[in-house]
Amino acid sequence: MDFRLGVVLSNYPPLLEGVLLTLWAAAVALTIGVALGALGCAVRLSGRPLLDRVVRGYVLFFRTTPEMVLIFWGYFCVPYLFQLKVSGFWTGSIVLGLVAAAYFTEIFRAGVQAVPRGQIEGTLALGLRRYPRWRFVILPQALRLMVPPLVNYFTELLKNTTLLSSIGVAELALQAYLLGGQTYRYVEFLSAIALVYFAIIFPLSMASRRLERRAGSH
Amino acid sequence: MDWSILTGFDFAVIWRYLPALLTGLWTNVLLTGLGFVAGGVVLGTVLAIANFSPYRIVRWPVVVFVEFWRSTPLLVQAIWMHFAFPVMSGLQTTPFQSALLALVFNVAAYCSEIIRAGILGVPRGQFEAARALGLSRPVTWYKVVLPQAVKIIVPPLIGTVISIFKATAILSVLAINDLLRASSRLSSYTFKPLEIYTTAALLAFVCGLLLTIAGHRLERYFRRSEGG
Numbered sequence: 001m002d003f004r005l006g007v008v009l010s011n012y013p014p015l016l017e018g019v020l021l022t023l024w025a026a027a028v029a030l031t032i033g034v035a036l037g038a039l040g041c042a043v044r045l046s047g048r049p050l051l052d053r054v055v056r057g058y059v060l061f062f063r064t065t066p067e068m069v070l071i072f073w074g075y076f077c078v079p080y081l082f083q084l085k086v087s088g089f090w091t092g093s094i095v096l097g098l099v100a101a102a103y104f105t106e107i108f109r110a111g112v113q114a115v116p117r118g119q120i121e122g123t124l125a126l127g128l129r130r131y132p133r134w135r136f137v138i139l140p141q142a143l144r145l146m147v148p149p150l151v152n153y154f155t156e157l158l159k160n161t162t163l164l165s166s167i168g169v170a171e172l173a174l175q176a177y178l179l180g181g182q183t184y185r186y187v188e189f190l191s192a193i194a195l196v197y198f199a200i201i202f203p204l205s206m207a208s209r210r211l212e213r214r215a216g217s218h
Numbered sequence: 219m220d221w222s223i224l225t226g227f228d229f230a231v232i233w234r235y236l237p238a239l240l241t242g243l244w245t246n247v248l249l250t251g252l253g254f255v256a257g258g259v260v261l262g263t264v265l266a267i268a269n270f271s272p273y274r275i276v277r278w279p280v281v282v283f284v285e286f287w288r289s290t291p292l293l294v295q296a297i298w299m300h301f302a303f304p305v306m307s308g309l310q311t312t313p314f315q316s317a318l319l320a321l322v323f324n325v326a327a328y329c330s331e332i333i334r335a336g337i338l339g340v341p342r343g344q345f346e347a348a349r350a351l352g353l354s355r356p357v358t359w360y361k362v363v364l365p366q367a368v369k370i371i372v373p374p375l376i377g378t379v380i381s382i383f384k385a386t387a388i389l390s391v392l393a394i395n396d397l398l399r400a401s402s403r404l405s406s407y408t409f410k411p412l413e414i415y416t417t418a419a420l421l422a423f424v425c426g427l428l429l430t431i432a433g434h435r436l437e438r439y440f441r442r443s444e445g446g
Binding site: 060061063064065066067068069070072073076077080081155158159160161162163165166173176177180186187190191193194197198201202205 | 285286288289290291292293294295297298301302305306380383384385386387388390391397398401402405411412415416418419422423426427430
């Protein structure tokens with residue numbers, strides 16, 4: 001079979017748009033995930049049994065239900081339920097953000113709880129107030145532990161942005177699929193975007209692995 | 219919010235089409251099982267062992283394969299398998315076969331890392347002792363290393379089942395008759411998207427929950443049998 005790379009290069013504008021939309025969706029989901037995840041973590045650490053139970057239910061639901069099902073539900077049911085018009089891009093990104101929040105809640109909590117108890121007792125013995133306790137003692141130690149799993153989940157998030165293609169968002173995967181259909185050059189387009197995803201995701205997962213090793217060596 | 223939609227929630231539609239949705243869900247469960255056994259256990263182990271081969275010509279392709287399948291999205295892998303692979307190989311696959319193949323490779327790449335880590339957890343002295351006893355390489359793997367590695371590998375390997383289940387929903391981009399395909403067909407047939415998709419989401423959640431609980435049980439069973 002003949003392999004024509006030229007057909008991919010000459011169609012670069014829609015592919016580039018696809019890459020940008022993919023990154024934009026990942027950024028939106030990451031922002032929502034970090035914000036809600038921090039909130040969820042705060043609730044879980046606050047020790048209020050009722051709220052804690054709500055957050056745990058949230059985490060369980062969003063970590064157990066397939067993202068694809070949630071995206072379809074959001075796309076077809078939210079406009080119907082709330083009489084709202086939301087684009088596929090925003091529905092998909094928000095759903096991915098809500099799923100990310102469930103994972104981030106647990107990553108943040110695990111990070112804070114991994115800080116040795118003696119450190120917190122030390123701050124109490126020193127009479128530190130809440131702000132310096134968190135700002136100078138707990139967070140610097142917890143963040144170092146949180147970063148590797150966070151980067152790792154971000155790579156999952158990048159992969160999950162492809163699910164938006166199923167509700168018609170013209171991100172990278174859908175652009176390549178459509179171009180492949182127009183030109184009958186599926187091999188070229190699909191292989192090319194697989195390489196693009198690899199080029200974005202692989203360095204991130206390598207960085208995550210390296211950071212994990214460094215955090216473990218302390 | 220329009221409350222009349224909630225009061226008009228049509229349970230009869232759900233009841234009528236529940237069997238169709240369950241049939242779809244069964245496809246997801248079947249794919250999860252096949253993906254876990256063929257990809258996670260069988261191919262994953264083969265890849266992990268190949269990773270320890272003394273020959274670079276065996277090791278390098280395996281490393282490239284694993285890293286590539288881990289760093290690309292399953293959705294792209296699935297459409298690549300269905301639309302690009304047949305052009306290259308001349309083999310025509312059904313959507314189900316393409317979906318299963320993509321899933322198996324994806325899961326194998328993930329699980330081979332878990333299995334590799336388990337093998338690394340077996341003390342080096344065990345390899346050396348097997349060598350000193352003059353055991354052949356297959357016997358060393360089968361009788362010495364793997365039985366010890368299994369104890370380390372099983373808990374995280376069981377943990378992947380829920381991720382595999384979630385991943386099977388992605389495979390609905392190919393025309394396989396899974397839960398989501400069934401839902402979108404039923405929703406356009408009945409004009410009741412709210413009822414159909416809500417039921418589908420709840421079914422998927424309950425099924426995932428059952429898989430998680432079964433996994434925890436199995437994990438505990440393995441831990442106990444290890445202690446006894």
